[in-house]
Amino acid sequence: MQYDPDSRSSARYKDDFPSTGSPTFLSRKRFMLIAWTALVIVSLGCITTFVSYTSSPFSPPQVQAVVDPFGPSTVLKGGPTLSFRGLLTPIHDIRSFLFFLVSDNLLADVQYITSWVSAGWTNDVMTYINLIYLGLITDRVAIIPEFIPSHVGGHVAPVPFERSLTYLVFEVCWKSPFSSGGKSSTFVDDIGCWNVWEAVQYREAYPRRSRSINDLNLDISFTKAPEWIKMIPNYEHDQHVTFWSLARLAFPTTRAASLVTPQPSPKHQVSLPPDEHLLCYDYLYYVSAHQPFEMEYDYSPAWRYVGKYMHWTPALENLANDYVRRALGVLEDAPIPPFISIHVRHHDFQNWCGETPIQDCFAPLPVIARRVQEVQQELLQTKGIKASHVIMTSDERDPAWWREVSELGWFTPDHTDTVALYGEWYPVFIDAVIQSQGAGFVGTDRSTMSIVAARRVESWQNGPHKMVKWGSIGADDH
Template sequence: MDSDTRYEDKWPAARATGPAAFLSRRRLALVAWLALVIVSVGGLTTFIMYTSHPAAQITETMDDVLRNHTHPSTTQSHVAAALDPFGPSSALRGGPTMSFRENLRADTKYITSWVSAGWTNDVFTYINLIYLGIITDRVPIIAEFIPSHIGGHVPPIPFGKVFDVPRLRNLLGTSVLEWRELKNPSSTFVDDIGCWNVWEAVQYREAYPRRSRSTEDLRLDISYTQAPTWIKMIPNYEHDQHVTFWSLARLAFPSTRADSLVTPLPSPKHNVSLPPDEHLLCYDYLYYVSAHQPFEMEYDYSPAWRFVGQYLHWTPELEQLTNTYVRRALGTPEDSPIPPFISIHVRHYDFEAWCRGVPIQECFAPLPVIARRVREVKDEIFLRSGRVVNHVVVTSDEVNATWWQEVAQLGWFTPDHSDTKELYGEWYPPLIDATIQSQGAGFVGTALSTMSIIAARRVEAWQNGPVRMVKWGTPDADDH
């Protein structure tokens, strides 16, 4: 299942310099965290598994620890604080409130934005938001994922139902919050707020801020101030909408903010005109943000990926569910380890529009071309580690039964989503597929698909696996 298409810096000196200082701060945070666990829980067995990265990886869920390890004299809140020292209690006044302002701490500054581009693109957006929060010394507040790729009849899904937020906070060594932790989801109170309008400053087709269902769901009445046009990465170029992280970061600080203020647009509900909020900084849209060049999440140097994205792991619940699908696909018993496999993502469906008149059978790469890439990945895995990987698991949005028969004839496997929507909801076919893609010992994806791009980044970072992208568009596009 697919959700998106691509077409749609430095560390600040105030926080010490460079990645080494960043890792050092995380080591200190980790030591403090482990000390808290030992003091609070007493006798808690080791639940951290070290990897080659200095930061730890949590291997038990919060519920597991509370259920299995809590000392009778230790309250759940103390254990939760020890396991998640950068959680809501460290950055908010208390539990979710009717108005978000009631919950903001006077000694803390925050940052937020909204999503509006399909699920994988929205993941990129939230990664950018978190990174922008890091370089501006602000606590990011993440809204839900909205169902822009599966239909408005489907409810949004919380960010923390997909990604392990406590683990992310601990790996980053800083607070990352969800809107549901700030404002009560059942609240009907409409908050007024001023935000920056990035969208009108970088494109020339729509004379209004980027629209998102999220602001309605959060009961926000927003007065937008158009950002200065100098934030645009390629000035006066109509075919790209990118801005740089540091051009947006400048607007978070008093002097540039003051110099950039213009008359705000009145809010749609209360007709109030507010300048961009200084306590909770907000931007309408952060998908098109890079440090150096457009769409740089494709490249290994991407700071947003290196400092944020690679630490955004799936929830244990989603991983466990995905493992069930993989075992069934491979015919592996439930109590047996999953054998290593190469994951494939073949993107067809909405890419047809980009074939520009080339017949589909000539535009999309045929299976023999994909198989050649699979062989390359198998060979590289063997050269790197001596492992022979025989299993291949294919995920795709293709609906042609003949194509899937050809996949089976190659001896490749695929997850069975025949009842996934009925059992778990319409969010879960793409969520399970994305998790499968990230589990591959190697990965073969579709060029220009953001779902393939982020899967490749995950396989490289989490599995140390080789990746390939299959080019398409003409019959010989992937010849090499």
């Protein structure tokens, strides 16, 4: 396999905005892809109505909907208890207590899979897409922990998955030990998991670290995965594994042949092999089917079978629509005209410019405008859509740059009061919704936020997109 390290700058893998609050977003779609695998949410407590979905390229058996979160379901026995492992009495007041999903509540004839995140919100979204897809191909129920505020700060509460991305047969909402008004369970659960991170990179001799593990009071004994899971053997500049190399570890024969001495857990010093009932991996961001970072390509199975079925909740979409209407000067409840959405990422990308001056490294606005015109022309020629409005989203902080944006006749959402009104996560969430609503999209090359936005516009709007290259003068010449 040939691989060009220069074509894959690690800047590509960074998440975009320094995330900022506490949202309610990506939601149910009436007909979405479902394998018999379902999702269980480990998150902030909530009241929820359960919905079953149909339609699947995999043609799975239908999963029945349930209404009582503590009643019977196809993937749980009943309500949660305080311990992951214990047989404690369930507590049903989800408004006042902390909960863990417990193995006593897991069905003996259903297998489960989970992992944790630690790479910034957009990359964490991609990580959970990978987790769910891995659950699909191994016939396991995916347990999705909360999003953690990697880009926001430790003072901000994590984001429950069910208040954000959903790809569900149903939701089950639990309290997590974090963001609990200063109270948390003191019960620590032991479990054995696979250590993927140490097997695929050569700088850190320990599993991938995640705040979620401590938030969930888990004491994990990790077993280092075999080196053959690495997609490009002995290549230090890439950390990818394939879905099916990890999937092999979910089945008895390969699992047994791959077991080595587990690392003792940090708190209780217990040595446990990877759990077979609840399969867990330390980190699943760097997972692809065929080549590294393939979610930016239209063939990506993780995007085609999982990512594109994650939709925004009506509440967040309506909020983003309000921002769009105010930006464009459209009356409340009036139809929003077709527009081109842009995402320009600057702030942390300057670290990748090296000795190149910032003004030469980043693509100037006239270059971005040329890409906008190309997308507008393609929309007009292929769909007869005249998208004369343009909305810019960016992490740029230079007022002079934003004045130049305004001089081009482009619009931007006004986030002056967003944090005060909705919380510190919301600027990035609202921008992400706006990016996905464009009839066409122009993004920043090597930005994961742009990559996911492009996939959404392509999948949801059937719209074209262009990525602006950067790094040197004339980088986007074509």
